[in-house]
Amino acid sequence: MRLQSFDLQLSDIAEIDLEKLHALSLMVGWPHRRKDWQMLRENGYGIVAQDEIGRVFGSAMWFPFADDFVTVGMVITSPRLQAHGHGRWLMDHVLKQTGSRPLRLNSTRAAHRLYLSMGFTAEKTVYQRQGTAVRAGEPEIPHGAVLREITMGDLTELVALDYLAYGADRAALFARLLQVSKGVALIRDNRIAAFCLCRSFGRGTVIGPVVASDDADAIVVIHPHVAAHEGDFLRLDTRQRTGTFPEFLTRSGLPVFDTVTSMSLGGTWFADDQAAKPGHPLTYALVSQALS
Structure with missing residues (x-):
């Protein structure tokens, strides 16, 4: 050019x-x-x-x-x-x-018009939440469940749960993430019911991905990371706009800093939003805006 x-x-x-x-x-x-x-x-x-x-x-x-x-x-x-x-x-x-x-991306405001002109469809808003972490109380672990650290041996189960929430097999990505992340899993009936990974990124630490079937489980697996980084810069990208989950993030010192727009080409990605199905796993925090 x-x-x-x-x-x-x-x-x-x-x-x-x-x-x-x-x-x-x-x-x-x-x-x-x-x-x-x-x-x-x-x-x-x-x-x-x-x-x-x-x-x-x-x-x-x-x-x-x-x-x-x-x-x-x-x-x-x-x-x-x-x-x-x-x-x-x-x-x-x-x-x-x-x-x-089919393609999926997260568009900044500056690039939004370009992607629309190329045929991409705007679907959801991603809320970039970040700030100095604050330990906001101790959430109650659900009855009959326990928390434990994630190990490399959990890879297959994590990938399977992520597939249900995300809709694509990200085994290779998760294998790499587990090498550079610390993770917390919520165990219910001897199976991983929710999980959260946390790693160094950018100005400090980023939480993601987070997969859970409801706000309460998502909060429980995220809280240990917030507590561990109290006083430090922390970031989380989520599509959750309202409810107890974003309220928890605000109390934890992570207000909305910016937004981007999830867009797709060749098929709408969120047409069958699993959030409307009780008990179905949902992505509460992205890996990153580039990787979704």
Whole structure:
């Protein structure tokens, strides 16, 4: 692509120095560290736009969790190039790579119009909640249930529960998450009924994913992480707008900081929202906005 007085070319994101990717996200105010970029590269594919001397001006990534499902993330364009069709150029390449598979992404306000013009449908709001963690009381563990730490031996059961809530097999992602996360599981009838993972990310620590069948179970598995990080920066991304769960997050020092919009192409993802089915597991916190 020819832009102003220089040319841009697309390169495989796996070949790009992490320092350059980190500088790109800093340019638009995103908190991703070099380690965060590396984890994303280990779980997906992507491209960057470079000029002739190797400067990086944009990026886009995609994460194929199944033959019929892909998430898109880390679509970044430098402020200098946002008005020149650079984002559309990157996304057109993503569409070529992903083919006819349904896509899902979380759009910032700045990119919302672009995705609408490409045929994406806005479906849900994601609430980015963050702040200094506060230990807000001790939730009661449900009768007959116990809490315990998650181990690598829980991988199969976690993936199965996540599949019911999320709708795609993310076994490879969870195998990587368990290497870098601490987790809490709620055990009921000798099975994992709810779980929460927590890991270092960006400015501090991020909670996610969280899977539970109701607000009470979600609160119980999240609370130990809030308590462990009391006084520290904590973040959680959720689609839960009202109820006891978001109320708990507010009391825990995690007010809404920003929002993004979950959008889909090739089929509505939330048309059969499992939240309306009592007892069915639900995703209470995302892995991240890029990975959903």
